[in-house]
Amino acid sequence: MTERKARADAARNREAVLAAADELFARSDSPRGVSMEQVAAAAGVGKGTLFRRFGDRTGLIRAVFAARSEAVRAAVESGPPPLGPTAPARDRVPALLDALLGFKLDNRHLSVALEDAGSGSPYAAEHYGWWHGVVRDALAEVEAVPDPAFAAHALLAAVRADLVEHLVAVEGMSGEEIRGRLGEYVGKVLDQDSSCPGQGGCGASATR
Amino acid sequence: MTERKARADAARNREAVLAAADELFARSDSPRGVSMEQVAAAAGVGKGTLFRRFGDRTGLIRAVFAARSEAVRAAVESGPPPLGPTAPARDRVPALLDALLGFKLDNRHLSVALEDAGSGSPYAAEHYGWWHGVVRDALAEVEAVPDPAFAAHALLAAVRADLVEHLVAVEGMSGEEIRGRLGEYVGKVLDQDSSCPGQGGCGASATR
DNA sequence: TTACAAAGCGGACCAGCGGTCCGTATCGTC
DNA sequence: GACGATACGGACCGCTGGTCCGCTTTGTAA
Numbered sequence: 186m187t188e189r190k191a192r193a194d195a196a197r198n199r200e201a202v203l204a205a206a207d208e209l210f211a212r213s214d215s216p217r218g219v220s221m222e223q224v225a226a227a228a229g230v231g232k233g234t235l236f237r238r239f240g241d242r243t244g245l246i247r248a249v250f251a252a253r254s255e256a257v258r259a260a261v262e263s264g265p266p267p268l269g270p271t272a273p274a275r276d277r278v279p280a281l282l283d284a285l286l287g288f289k290l291d292n293r294h295l296s297v298a299l300e301d302a303g304s305g306s307p308y309a310a311e312h313y314g315w316w317h318g319v320v321r322d323a324l325a326e327v328e329a330v331p332d333p334a335f336a337a338h339a340l341l342a343a344v345r346a347d348l349v350e351h352l353v354a355v356e357g358m359s360g361e362e363i364r365g366r367l368g369e370y371v372g373k374v375l376d377q378d379s380s381c382p383g384q385g386g387c388g389a390s391a392t393r
Numbered sequence: 394m395t396e397r398k399a400r401a402d403a404a405r406n407r408e409a410v411l412a413a414a415d416e417l418f419a420r421s422d423s424p425r426g427v428s429m430e431q432v433a434a435a436a437g438v439g440k441g442t443l444f445r446r447f448g449d450r451t452g453l454i455r456a457v458f459a460a461r462s463e464a465v466r467a468a469v470e471s472g473p474p475p476l477g478p479t480a481p482a483r484d485r486v487p488a489l490l491d492a493l494l495g496f497k498l499d500n501r502h503l504s505v506a507l508e509d510a511g512s513g514s515p516y517a518a519e520h521y522g523w524w525h526g527v528v529r530d531a532l533a534e535v536e537a538v539p540d541p542a543f544a545a546h547a548l549l550a551a552v553r554a555d556l557v558e559h560l561v562a563v564e565g566m567s568g569e570e571i572r573g574r575l576g577e578y579v580g581k582v583l584d585q586d587s588s589c590p591g592q593g594g595c596g597a598s599a600t601r
Numbered sequence: 602t603t604a605c606a607a608a609g610c611g612g613a614c615c616a617g618c619g620g621t622c623c624g625t626a627t628c629g630t631c
Numbered sequence: 632g633a634c635g636a637t638a639c640g641g642a643c644c645g646c647t648g649g650t651c652c653g654c655t656t657t658g659t660a661a
Contacts, residue, residue, distance in 0.1 A: 192628055195638060221619065231640030236620060238638095301509060308559035330581075335574040338560070342550035351516035352546070366543040373538075374581055400608060400657060429648065439611030444649060 199238055202228040206249045207295065216298030221245070243302040247310060250292075250299045254312070257288050261319060274326035278340075279371045281320055286344045286367055290360045293353065296346035307345075316341060327375055336374060343367065407446055410436040414457045415503065424506030429453070451510040455518060458500075458507045462520070465496050469527060482534035486548075487579045489528055494552045494575055498568045501561065504554035515553075524549060535583055544582065551575065 205228035206219075213219045221242055225232045239245040266272035267280035289296045300307040307313055317337050324333035324340075342348075344367065352358045413436035414427075421427045429450055433440045447453040474480035475488035497504045508515040515521055525545050532541035532548075550556075552575065560566045 192637060194627070198639085220617080222617090225640090232620085233622080233640050234638075242619065297514075306505075306555040306559055308555060308563065331577055332574050336578060336581075338556060339547075339551035339575075339578050342553055342556055343547035345550055345553070347514040347516060348546060348550055351514055355516065363543075366540050367547075369539055370544060370547050370582075373544075374578075402656070403609060406610085428646080430646090433611090440649085441611050441651080442609075445609080450648065 195238075198228070198230055198234055202230060202235060202238065202245070203249055203252055204228070206245055207253065210246075210249065210295045210298050211292070213294060216246075216294060216301060219298070241304070243304045246295075246298050246302050247312070250295060250312065253292055253295060254288060257284055258315075260284070274323045275375065277323045278320065278327065278375060279368055281316075281323065282340055282344060282367060282371055283364060285316065285341070286349065286364060287360075289344060289346050289349050290353070290363070293346065293350050297350055300346045313341070329375060340371065340374065343370065403446075406436070406438055406442055410438060410443060410446065410453070411457055411460055412436070414453055415461065418454075418457065418503045418506050419500070421502060424454075424502060424509060427506070449512065451512045454503075454506050454510050455520070458503060458520065461500055461503060462496060465492055466523075468492070482531045483583065485531045486528065486535065486583060487576055489524075489531065490548055490552060490575060490579055491572060493524065493549070494557065494572060495568075497552060497554050497557050498561070498571070501554065501558050505558055508554045521549070537583060548579065548582065551578065 202224065206224045209219045209224055209227055210216060221235055222232055224245070225235045228235075235245065239248055260268045261270075261281065261284065263269060267276040268284055272280065299310065299312070302310075317334075320341060321333045321337040324330045324336050327333075330336050349363065352363055353360070410432065414432045417427045417432055417435055418424060429443055430440055432453070433443045436443075443453065447456055468476045469478075469489065469492065471477060475484040476492055480488065507518065507520070510518075525542075528549060529541045529545040532538045532544050535541075538544050557571065560571055561568070
C-alpha cells in the first residue's frame, strides 16, 4: 500500500554504502580526498547506484552524518537532563554545546566533510537549522541573553568542525581541554553580569 | 644585487589578474563558480601565467584577499584608537571584531572564497593567525576573560564569512543589524566581573 | 642600434572529478 | 516459470585545477 515494496538488494546496498563512506571519511585526512568512485568501490557498488540513492556528493555525506548523529539527536529531543528538553535552560545550553562538541571530536573528519560539502554553505544543511533552533530556544529562557538567535549562531560557530580540527591537529589540544575551555566560555556568555555587582562583592565558592 | 629587476609586463599582468579576480569573485554568487580559466580570460592572460605567479587557486585567492585587506590591517597595526594598538584593550576588542565584520560585509564573496579555498582549512591561512594573535593579545589585557586564546577563536568564529553571508542572504539581516548584535554579544563576553556568586555562578573557573 | 640571454608568456594538454545514461541483471509476484 | 518493475554498473561526458614547453618580450651591454 503506502509501503513501497523495497527491494532487498537496494536496502543492503544502501547500508553498504553508508558503512563504506563512514569508514573512508574517518580514515582520510582530507575529506576532499575521498572521491565518490572510491566510496562506490569500497562498498562494492557501481557509481550509478551511489548517485541514484543519494543524489549527489553532499547528499551522501549528509546521509552518513545523519546516521551517525541519530543518537545525539535522540538524546537531545527526548533524553534525560541535562541534555533533554526537561532540563533547566541554564544547564541545558552548556550541555548541548558540550554534546555537539563531543560528537564533532568523535567524528572529526566526517564533520569537516559535511561542513565543506560542495553545494551551499554549512548553514543550508537541515542539521544546522535544527541545532540552531534547539540552542536558540534554550537561550531564550536565560534572561541574561538579550539576543538568543544571534547568540546561538555565535556559540555554534565556536564548535565548528574545522576549528575543532585545528585545535586538535595544529594546536595539539586534547578533547578534554577543549571541552573545558568551551565550558568556561559558554558560562561567560550565559552568566548575567547583574548578578555580580561591583568588584569583589561576590567571592567565595568556586563551584566546579 | 639581491634585487632582481622585475619586468614591467610581469607587474602589469599581476595587477590585471588581481583586479580581474577581485571583480569576478565579487560578482559571482558562489566562489566555486569562478574558475581559474575565467580569471585568466578576464585578465587577458594565459592560464599558465596565473599559476606561475600564484602557485594555485588558493594562492590567488589569498593574494587578492591580502591586497583588499591591506587597509584594515594597517589601521589595526598602526592606526588611531580604538582600532590601533594604543587603544585600551576593553575598547579595542569590540572595535577589532567590528572592523573585521565590516570588512567581511564589504567583501562577502571574496571572504567566503577564501574560507573555502580548497587546500587546508581557513585556519591555515596566515591571515587567520594574524587576527587571532591580535585579538588574543587584546583579550589578555581584559581581566574578565580567563582564556584569551580560546575566546579569540570563539569570537572570530562568530564573524566567519559564511555565517555572515547566511545572516545577510538567508535571514535577511542588514549589515547594521549584524553589527549591533555582534557588539552586544562581544560585550557580554567581555563584561562581568572577575568573581561570581556562589551558586552555579560563572561556570567552571578552574585555574589550570 | 643591434644582439642576445633571461624572464615571462600562453594555450594545448593531462589526469581526475562529479554526475548522467541506458542496456542489462535481479527481484518479487502471479 | 514467466514477466514487469526495479535497481544495477560502468562507459561516458563536460569541466576543473594544474603542468609543460616552444615562442615572445624585455632589459641590458656592446
